[in-house]
Amino acid sequence: MLFSLDKNLFKRVPDLKIGIIVYENIVVGDSPSMLKGRLEYFQETVRTDLDERPVDEYEGVKEWRSIFRDLGIDPKRYRPSHEALLRRISNGKDLPFIHSAADVNNFFSLQYDMPVGIYDGHALNDYIKIRLGQEEEAMEGLNGRMNNMEGKLAGFDKRGPFGSPIVDAARTMTTTDTTNAVQIFYIPPSLPQDEAEQLLQAASNMFIQLHSGSNSIYLLDQNKTNFQHAPH
Template structure:
């Protein structure tokens, strides 16, 4: 699988970075009780924290809101997925379990305060490019709407756009039939590569402890715009 970071994003922000994990031979099922319990407790603690510190004052959320503006999108109209999750929890609208791939994806997004997407890589065709969307970029999303991704980063394969830090597409959604997956971490620009690799390794370890399988990581940036996984 060849994955590249398009120059359109680096031109907008020279420190733009993407973290990649590619999983193979995984078995996705309902999350074990340990994960469900940990997720519930984490959300309850976040709710209490956000009584003192509003969502938009949290460092990771704030940095991505600023990046949203730099890229040309309105962070109040198109909230990135990590902020949307946080806002749900601030209203005590806690996330309910889906399956182990989605549940861990949401947990990582909350824990690291960054948008993260996970995709069934068996549903992807050809090379993957992560670029900046325009008025013609869009897809049917998990939110039940057709989403236009103008000035929002997005991922595309041979068949078209399939993911973004705003909302992901129906076409590449993971399920309990998924045996290989692509995890895309929309890293904060302030994070250096060493810390990013540590974060990806920690996430990959936890994901495969629950879902089995193997994984490989990489980081895309201005210094390294291409990878093959």
């Protein structure tokens, strides 16, 4: 499978970085008590922090709002997914426990202050390209609505858009039957390359500890806009 990042995006966001982790032969199930405990503790920590500063002042929120504006996306109308998680917590709502893959993905979004998506690898077709959506490109989202992706940053495969830093598609969602998964990190451009690589390694290590299997890590940026992934 070929992973690529559209070079035209660098005209608007020169230091854009996209992290991709491929997991194979994993076992997804109910989240262990350790992960649930860490999520609950992290949510309480966020609530305490939100008493001191609003969601708007989180560095990752400010940076991704700025990126959205640079890409021509209205951040007031379309919120980055990690901001949506923070706002849910700030409104006193707990994040629901779904399954281990989705729950640890939410944990990464909060911990690293960036949008992170995870997708069923067997539902992805042929390639993954990160680009802006074109006219009439749309996807049925996990929010239950048909989402117009024109002009929005998103991941595309042969069938069309499947995920974005705003909303993900229903057709590629992970379940307890998922054995291969692809995780996409929308990394803040301000994060240096070496720190981005360390982040991806730490995240993949934790994921493998929870799900077994194997992993491959790729970082797309101006220096390397495409990778060919060969299944293990």
